[in-house]
Amino acid sequence: MSCTNKRHILEIDELSVSFLQYENSRSSRQIELPVISKLSVSVHEGEIVAVVGSSGSGKSLLAHAILGMLPYNARTGGKIYFNGELLTPEKIREYRGGRIAFVPQSTTYLDPLMKVGEQVRGGRNSSGGKDSGRGGRPSGGRRNDPERRKKQRALFARYGLSEETDAKYPFECSGGMTRRVLLTSALMGNPELIIADEPTPGMDLALAKKSMEDFRAFADEGKGVLLITHDIELALEVADRIAVFYAGTTIEEAPVSDFASEQLLRHPYTRALWRAMPQNGFQPLPGTQPYVKDMPAGCPFGPRCENYSRECAGEIPMQRVGCGTVRCVKYHGEPLAVHEHHA
């Protein structure tokens, strides 16, 4: 595999996200609650990268961090590159909705008081290329633009949303319909990167398949997809590489082919995930992911790891292995140099 000479569309280098919170309800002192630390993941051109991890491992926060959607009290560290260019808050504001599209996780992401068709048409119009924020037409105008109307209708039709759906309010749509609406809103523009946060739950199988085919076709044009999911099987079916999250960090990035057998996987947690899959024996891993407030020193997986030893309590560096990475002291790969592709 020649992944190293492919261009990076997205590269995340040691991202950290923490929340400022009051210590308790009476105190006025704020503490910093780290929820993501040293998270690194990348998407190359033509690639679908699936982010898998259990609930609360920081998958949605990663998407929100890329898109500059974190709440008021969040603090971030680390660097995010888009097509080799550092994504500053200004650049994010310029690109999101245009070159970077987003499919949110929950159906609460639709305005309850606006008809869904209108909402999908309201985003930025990126087809012109230079419509970047302030100079753009107000979305009130874009919502009625005949071109966008046509595109929205075509996308809705593609996903089996009838003409009446255009004029429905979110509360009138079923869960599956809302998912499709959210998905089409990402396809309205002409993005180079789609970040999709659990886009398929609630969709029926045929439509879920179709959306995955669309992602595949999209990636094959030399673009990138970051597909967030907790469904490893789905990830193995459509993705090129899998990034495994655990307690707010990436513990392994591996090509899908490595999931063919347990021996090809490097990290004990990824192996445990592999063993938990139905076709591989369905053995669940006992215990739960640690909560941020009682994160162990050193390896976050330590308390559940059968290979735990003293060295695991120290700093665990990320190492490069072929097309992937792994974060475990027991594995000896090449040291990781994140910037090699930008130099």
Place this chain on the structure above:
Amino acid sequence: MLKHNLWFAGKSFLRMILLLIAVSIATFALVSVSPIDPLQANVGQAALGSMSEEQKEKLRSYWGVDTPPAERYINWAKDAARGDMGTSLLYRQPVMDVIKVKLANSLFLLALAWLISGALGFALGVLAGIFRGSPADKAIKGYCLVIASTPAFWLALLLLIVFGVWLKVLPIGLSVPIGMEAQDVTFLDRARHAVLPAVTLSITGVSNIALHTREKMIDIMESDYVLFARARGESLRDIVRGHALRNVLLPAMTLQFASISEIIGGSVLVEQVFSYPGLGQAAVTAGTGSDVPLLMGITLITAAIVFLGNFIANLLYGVVDPRIRRGGREG
């Protein structure tokens, strides 16, 4: 749809009747524990002087301490149900006539204060909510907190001293120029007299509406759908116009109609300070002068107005909110 609305209106009407009965009983109970016998009180005496023996007898059976309170209430309620609210002891006129005149005076003042405080409070709240943490937000929040802890009558006195006494730009009291014939009073005269009390009521009313609107606006600006609108590349202007204002309108409407009761409550003190001959002042006079029939009438009217406000808010909700407009029939 029509059937649904009729059902809603009927239910509301029934609720209003129950509310009015409850309010009248409560008022009556409070008055009847008062140690003053209305008929023995000075004002009561003066009123009695000019009444026929028959009228006095009726009054005595109504309000005298000899009659048990429950019986007095039933007497009053029987007449009230027929639309006869009795005669004001102080004004020596039917209660309804007194209320009509006073309400007409107050209505202008109340409506002005209600509209100004509503519009201004909404605008300030929206602004502060959008630009949370900015100097503008801090200024608005500071202003609201200071005003919220300032007594209305104190503010009224302050304005009175500044504009009426020092600057002499506005009249210090009453609703029309002193000694002017009623037919010579122009709209401008009335407006000039209403300015200070209306401004006082508005200034105090703004703070509550602005603070609540701000809270709602902050929630909306942090909501998932505004986040997603940002992620789709909508500008702040698009977000405010397309999503935020739409969504803040519903709670703002509720606030606005709920503030009617606060404006009326505030007007009692403010009218007193400005000697503005409105409903609020009449309520104080009736209370201190033990004019029970008038007091009962005023309480009922204001309760009805407040109730009507909430009723209108509910109707408007049905028009504005698609979840009720479209969903009401299915769900």
